[in-house]
Every structure is written in structure tokens, then in C-alpha cells.
Amino acid sequence: xxxxxxxxxxxxxxxxxxxxxxxxxxxxxxxxxxxxxxxxxxxxxxxxxxxxxxxxxxxxxxxxxxxxxxxxxxxxxxxxxxxxxxxxxxxxxxxxxxxxxxxxxxxxxxxxxxxxxxxxxxxxxxxxxxxxxxxxxxxxxxxxxxxxxxxxxxxxxxxxxxxxxxxxxxxxxxxxxxxxxxxxxxxxxxxxxxxxxxxxxxxxxxxxxxxxxxxxxxxxxxxxxxxxxxxxxxxxxxxxxxxxxxxxxxxxxxxxxxxxxxxxxxxxxxxxxxxxxxxxxxxxxxxxxxxxxxxxxxxxxxxxxxxxxxxxxxxxxxxxxxxxxxxxxxxxxxxxxxxxxxxxxxxxxxxxxxxxxxxxxxxxxxxxxxxxxxxxxxxxxxxxxxxxxxxxxxxxxxxxxxxxxxxxxxxxxxxxxxxxxxxx
Numbered sequence: 001x002x003x004x005x006x007x008x009x010x011x012x013x014x015x016x017x018x019x020x021x022x023x024x025x026x027x028x029x030x031x032x033x034x035x036x037x038x039x040x041x042x043x044x045x046x047x048x049x050x051x052x053x054x055x056x057x058x059x060x061x062x063x064x065x066x067x068x069x070x071x072x073x074x075x076x077x078x079x080x081x082x083x084x085x086x087x088x089x090x091x092x093x094x095x096x097x098x099x100x101x102x103x104x105x106x107x108x109x110x111x112x113x114x115x116x117x118x119x120x121x122x123x124x125x126x127x128x129x130x131x132x133x134x135x136x137x138x139x140x141x142x143x144x145x146x147x148x149x150x151x152x153x154x155x156x157x158x159x160x161x162x163x164x165x166x167x168x169x170x171x172x173x174x175x176x177x178x179x180x181x182x183x184x185x186x187x188x189x190x191x192x193x194x195x196x197x198x199x200x201x202x203x204x205x206x207x208x209x210x211x212x213x214x215x216x217x218x219x220x221x222x223x224x225x226x227x228x229x230x231x232x233x234x235x236x237x238x239x240x241x242x243x244x245x246x247x248x249x250x251x252x253x254x255x256x257x258x259x260x261x262x263x264x265x266x267x268x269x270x271x272x273x274x275x276x277x278x279x280x281x282x283x284x285x286x287x288x289x290x291x292x293x294x295x296x297x298x299x300x301x302x303x304x305x306x307x308x309x310x311x312x313x314x315x316x317x318x319x320x321x322x323x324x325x326x327x328x329x330x331x332x333x334x335x336x337x338x339x340x341x342x343x344x345x346x347x348x349x350x351x352x353x354x355x356x357x358x359x360x361x362x363x364x365x366x367x368x369x370x371x372x373x374x375x376x377x378x379x380x381x382x383x384x385x386x387x388x389x390x391x392x393x394x395x396x397x398x399x400x401x402x403x404x405x406x407x408x409x410x411x412x413x414x415x416x417x418x419x420x421x422x423x424x
Contacts (some may be wrong), residue, residue, distance in 0.1 A: 152374050179360040199229075
């Protein structure tokens with residue numbers, strides 16, 4: 001099977017990391033892939049490492065912060081024009097399926113329609129839960145096109161699925177939880193020795209959506225109870241919001257307890273050095289950071305919203321709090337602070353649970369099954385879908401039973417497919 005993937009960026013954020021996980025799993029199954037991106041970025045280095053063919057085509061998004069009508073019209077015209085070029089590339093490469101890795105771009109769906117081959121949309125975002133982002137064509141027209149131009153729509157969680165139930169053909173919607181590959185040194189951590197403060201960490205871009213302000217407020221409450229908790233904020237892309245957070249910490253007298261780390265290409269050492277990982281987001285479509293923390297054996301406190309509630313089982317694989325309820329968040333942090341043995345137990349249970357479920361092999365098998373359904377004349381094989389509650393084994397060589405990850409190092413050895421590269 002030959003699949004052309006359309007990415008909205010060449011960065012290394014959630015959707016792109018999920019794409020890399022998928023590509024590696026599909027290569028293991030013998031699928032040939034081509035990746036199109038709109039501009040240069042660190043994703044291309046990863047594609048080079050995997051010997052995956054790629055092209056840079058300057059297509060635009062069709063979803064962003066609201067813009068004036070002339071700007072939206074010009075962007076839609078560019079989308080239409082670029083879809084012709086993308087269609088030519090896809091046809092020349094002889095793709096069986098076009099796979100758009102996000103709903104914020106439409107060029108892949110239009111190109112697939114032009115050359116009459118199946119198109120799959122993979123939504124890593126919600127149509128409802130981000131009011132600051134608007135489709136150029138409006139929600140109603142875009143929803144129609146999502147349904148009309150897709151043989152299948154893959155979503156990252158049941159929470160996202162609920163936001164697509166209004167589409168004319170909800171049977172097209174498939175829930176597939178992403179894979180999160182544990183890094184080579186993600187052993188089960190030893191309990192952190194006693195130190196003078198309790199380390200909390202949030203990983204994610206600095207944005208009001210991520211709720212860093214709630215964590216600062218919760219730490220201020222804990223300080224009033226003589227609990228010496230500190231907060232490490234890992235992420236960037238929010239200069240204006242960072243200033244607001246700095247002012248917020250200063251107003252609460254928490255300046256010395258809040259540290260801004262900036263972007264971390266590998267946050268694992270920071271996670272392993274923390275006592276608890278906080279996920280204070282208003283809403284998550286999946287929750288990659290929560291799973292990464294679980295795989296590292298760390299307890300996670302998450303807001304009881306979106307896909308976070310599908311990943312965290314309260315008091316079993318993590319803790320949940322009512323979003324914007326600062327008292328509740330402070331209560332959950334204090335629970336882990338006062339009960340280190342229970343915190344360690346939750347982290348261990350979370351690690352065992354996550355290692356059995358978010359595997360690269362399971363992810364690729366489910367996606368390949370969908371691709372085989374929409375392109376039955378290709379060489380793919382239809383595969384039975386699994387669920388988040390079903391532990392699976394990895395197809396990658398060198399992987400032992402995932403349940404044993406907590407006792408040993410898991411190193412993924414990927415099979416590479418030969419390919420060609422182009423920056424044209």
C-alpha cells in the first residue's frame with residue numbers, strides 16, 4: 001500500500017509526533033509513504049532518519065484566528081490552486097490513499113477528490129473546544145466537506161468523537177488512540193530522595209488553554225499551609241501569556257517558586273526529576289503528556305475534562321480535579337505530597353497500564369486496518385480494531401512484553417524503508 005500523508009507543519013508538536021509514531025509503525029508493516037509539508041522544520045530531520053520521502057509544498061491552512069474576509073478568500077483561493085499541484089504529485093507517486101493528519105488544512109482532501117482516490121482525515125483537534133480558531137469557510141460548510149471528502153475520519157478519543165456526531169454519516173468516524181513510545185531510558189524511577197521542596201511540572205506551550213495560572217494559584221494555597229511546592233513550566237510560544245504568568249506569580253508571592261524552563265526537545269529527564277506532572281488544560285483531545293508521564297512512572301494530576309478522563313482513572317492511574325477549582329487542585333497536590341508511598345504506587349500502576357496500551361504496533365495496526373477498508377484494491381490487510389482497554393504486544397523487534405517495561409529498558413528498533421528525499 002502507498003499512502004501520501006499531508007501535514008499542516010514540519011514542527012515537533014503533538015500531531016507531528018503522533019504522525020512520526022504512525023509512520024514508523026506502518027514502515028514495520030511494509031507500507032510505502034510520502035509526506036508533504038508546507039515548509040521546512042525539525043520534522044524533516046526525523047523523516048530523513050527514517051528514509052521517508054518528503055516534499056515541501058507551500059499550501060496554507062484553512063483554520064486559524066479569525067481574519068478579515070479578503071484574507072480568508074485569498075487563503076481559500078491558494079488552497080484550491082495548491083490542491084491541483086498536490087494532486088499532480090500524488091498521482092505521479094501513484095498513491096492508494098491520501099491521509100490528512102489534521103483538519104486545519106483542506107488541500108489533501110481536495111487533491112484526492114480531483115484524482116478520485118480515497119481520502120482519510122485524522123483529527124487531532126476538536127471542532128468545538130477552541131473558540132479562538134475559526135474555519136475560513138465556517139463550521140457548517142467545513143463540517144459538510146469533512147464528511148463529503150472523507151472515506152473515514154479518525155479521531156484521537158471518545159471526547160473528540162462526540163464533537164463529530166453531528167456529521168451526516170457518523171459511521172465514518174473511527175476512534176484510534178495514539179501511540180506513545182517510551183524513550184530508551186524510561187525505566188521505572190526510584191522514589192525521589194527527600195529534598196527541601198515538592199516539584200510539580202507542566203509541559204506544554206504557554207497558553208491560557210493549558211492552565212498554568214491555575215497551578216500557580218494552587219501552589220500559593222499550598223504555601224499558605226506551609227507546603228514548600230515548586231512549579232517548573234516547560235514550553236514556549238507564549239510571550240504575552242508568559243508576562244501574565246510572571247505577574248500572577250509575583251502578585252501571589254510565588255516568584256521564587258515558579259521557574260520558566262522554555263522549550264525542551266527531550267522533557268523526559270525533567271519529568272523523571274519531578275514529584276508530579278500536572279495537566280491543567282481546559283480540554284485535551286488526547287493527552288500525550290499525561291501518557292509520557294505515566295510511561296515514566298510518575299503520578300499525574302489532570303483536569304477532569306476531555307480525553308484526560310479517558311486516560312486517568314482517579315486514585316488508580318492518576319488523580320483528577322475539577323477544572324478551575326483551585327482548591328481541588330491544591331488538595332490533589334497535597335495528597336501526593338503527604339502520601340509519597342501512595343504517589344509511588346499510582347505512578348507504578350499508571351506505567352503498567354500505559355505500557356500495555358499505547359504501543360506503536362497497536363496504533364499502526366488499527367490505522368492500517370482502516371486504510372485497507374477504504375482502499376480495498378491495495379495490498380493492505382484489514383485488521384480488527386482494538387480499544388484503549390486491550391493490552392497488545394509490539395511488532396517492533398527487540399520489544400519484550402510491554403507489561404515488563406517497568407522492570408527493564410524498552411528500546412524500539414525500527415525497520416527502515418528505502419526512499420528518496422526532496423526539498424523542492
